[in-house]
Amino acid sequence: MAGSWESLQVNESKPPQSIIGLSLTSQQTIILQKQARVLLFPFVVKKNKQGQIMRPQNLSENNSNDKEMLKVKREYRELQTPRIKAVFPKEEYSLQKSALGSQTEPSVVMPRNTKNVLSLSNEIQSNQDGYGDENETADMDDSTELSAYEKKRLKNISENAEFFASLHLVETAARLREMITKRPSHGIKRKKPKKAEDEIVCRRSMRLLKVDPSGVPLPDPSPQPESVVDQYTRLPPGPLEMIPENQTGENEMFRGVLQMWMKISQPRNKSTKKLSNVKRYQASLTGMVISEDTVCKVTQSRICSMAIHPSETRTLVAAGDKLGQVGLWDLTQQPRENGIFTFILHSQIVSCLNFSPANPAHLLSLSYDGTLRCGDFTRAVFEEVYRNEERDFSYFDFLGDDASTLIVGHWDASVAIVDRRTPGTSYEQFFNSHMSSIRTLQVHPMNRCYFIAAGARDVHIYDLRYLKSKGMKPLISLTEHMKSLASAYFSPVTGNRVVTTCADDNLRVFDTSCMSSEIPLLTRVRHNNNTGRWLTRFRAVWDPKQEDCFIVGSMARPRSIDVFHESGELVHSFMDGECLASVCSISVMHPTQNILAGGNSSGRIHVFKV
Structure with a gap:
């Protein structure tokens, strides 16, 4: 046994000089597993009759109880192979790895879940109790000489054990076991009804709620006048009296209009309409203008x-x-x-x-x-x-x-x-x-x-x-x-x-x-x-005075009313930036005079005339 320590071979690299910090986070944690294997073979030295030393023979070859010897070797190997697991940040491991140089890389295992951390704490606790350290120290004391590497290794083991003991991992592991082993309930979980305070209420305007800014309800609006007719209510059958809705009481002005209307509405003989050339017709349209007096709602x-x-x-x-x-x-x-x-x-x-x-x-x-x-x-x-x-x-x-x-x-x-x-x-x-x-x-x-x-x-x-x-x-x-x-x-x-x-x-x-x-x-x-x-x-409509030209409103800007020839040529565009500022969808031309009227979507009429 005394000479066996000289042939001792350790299949692991030298640990780092110092460990700066340890981490229990699973994403940045590794486990360093170190194994020291010592193989001892007992042998017997014999001499022959001439006094010469014979080749050493393994005791296992001559011993009849081979199973007993193998068992002893296995137990001794297990005692000489302690497992030390250290946890430290990934960055420190990279620094330590570069410091080891050409030495053999350690075996690194990343913990995947909480159970690995618990097993780590249990093994460290067992080592702290004296299983690994005492045996290894006793074996080292029996040796004739202890190398600097082994001294540093034993020191690291003791420091790691003290550190993990200060973390109280045993108590934490016990609490985690209780949380993991707790059986989930198989009952039907019902959703709790939301409270009325938690519900999101859509915002509505105070006008729709019929309240003023202070929250006081507004009074009912005044009833509509009888002159306003519902869009879906038909008027009663029969004749209706010609009374203007925008005039109240006896209106002498409207009576004068009725008398004037009867005078100008006398039927006349229909004259034959002559078609003029396009240039003359275009010149007549150019003289038609619009003003503020010819625009009204x-x-x-x-x-x-x-x-x-x-x-x-x-x-x-x-x-x-x-x-x-x-x-x-x-x-x-x-x-x-x-x-x-x-x-x-x-x-x-x-x-x-x-x-x-x-x-x-x-x-x-x-x-x-x-x-x-x-x-x-x-x-x-x-x-x-x-x-x-x-x-x-x-x-x-x-x-x-x-x-x-x-x-x-x-x-x-x-x-x-x-x-x-x-x-x-x-x-x-x-x-x-x-x-x-x-x-x-x-x-x-x-x-x-x-x-x-x-x-x-x-x-x-x-x-x-x-x-x-x-x-x-x-x-x-x-x-x-x-x-x-x-x-x-x-x-x-x-x-x-x-x-x-x-x-x-x-x-x-x-x-x-x-x-x-x-x-x-x-x-x-x-x-x-x-x-x-x-x-x-x-609606494109023909000009009653010129049957080869038609009139239509326009969506172009500035707003206008266009006149086209049947060949597709634009003859004239009625426009005015101040008086015509909307789209006139409906247009109509006077049958004999140069008068054009266009109506828009707000009830306003625009009249172009000479």
Whole structure:
């Protein structure tokens, strides 16, 4: 045994000189496992007869009790192989590793969970109790000499043991075991109801809550005046007295307007209209201007239809709005407010207004609420011409010059022929079409048996002589439109042209001089028709004085009203930066005078005149 320590081989590297700090964090913790293995082989020295020393033999070869010797070797090896586990930061280990130089790297094991830390504390506690240190110290004392490495190693072992003892890991491990081994409950966990205080309450304005800033409830608003009509409540059937809503009591001014209206509304012979060249027509449009006196708010809401009285001595403009109100404006009255008179004739949108071609003292208005009324200014009354509460009306036109018969289009794509000459309720005759809806319709100015109807995406031309109650077969169909249509109108004199307004941002002009199965497309004008939901849709209409030119509103800036030739050429743009600052969706031109009126979505009318 004395000579065996000289051949002692330790398969581990020299530990670092000092350990700066230790950490129990699993992410930055390593375990240094050191093993010192001493292999001892007992042997016997014998001499032969000649006195020579023979080769040493292993006692295990001669000993019969081999199992006993192997057991002794195993126990002795275990005693001489203590496991010392140290915990220190990863950064310090890298420094220690570089200091070891060419020595063998230690065996490093990273703890994965809390159980590894607990096993570490138990082993250190067992070593502290004297298992590893006492045995190893006793063995070292038996040796003849103790190297500096072994002294430093024993010192590190004792320091580590004292440090881990100060951490009280045993008590901590016991508490962790109780927490880990605690069985989870298998009962159903129910969510606790949230308290009312914890719920998030959406903010609401005090106006909607009907309270003032101090929290006091506000009183109920005052009842609306009787003149304001609910949008979905139909007016009672029968005639309505012609009393302006914006005038109170006896109004002598309105009586004077009625007398003036009767004088200027005398029927006159229809003169033949001559078509002037484009340059002369363009020059006449250049002389038309707008001023503050020719701009005024006439209706309460958005304007959806307009008409100009054919008088050549006075300028009278009529407008129908979204709420069913009809406003009249006499531009000769000063100040402007004295020439405005409003009437509530319908409960929904007034989509069409026309003065009678036979008697200009009659103003006919059609609404979505299923009523068609005629304002007779000679008797100061609004008569009910046609009523059908089961259908919604969309548009109408006169079938004859005497205005005795009308053609009425419905939103359900049906058409009604109304005869005003029958006593009592007007006679009606229905025809159903294959269209999805009818938005506008117009009778041909020369051949009264033809009429054109604009539907959702198709334009159809029908012949009244071949209409059937079960279904109307169109004579000609125009199917070039890609999106929803807004209008389709014949040229005013000959009807040889048709202009359509479509939501695909195009204005199209067709040649209808020959009523054949195919109608050629003459011109496609690129035009921004995207008015949106808050503006009335554009409707390109012909100028009654110049049937090869049509008028349409514009979305461009500065705001304007454009006039195009049928070839697509821009003839003129009516604009004024101060007086025209909004989009005029609806435009109408005087039949004989250079007067243009445009209505916007706030009920304001802009008039350009010479």
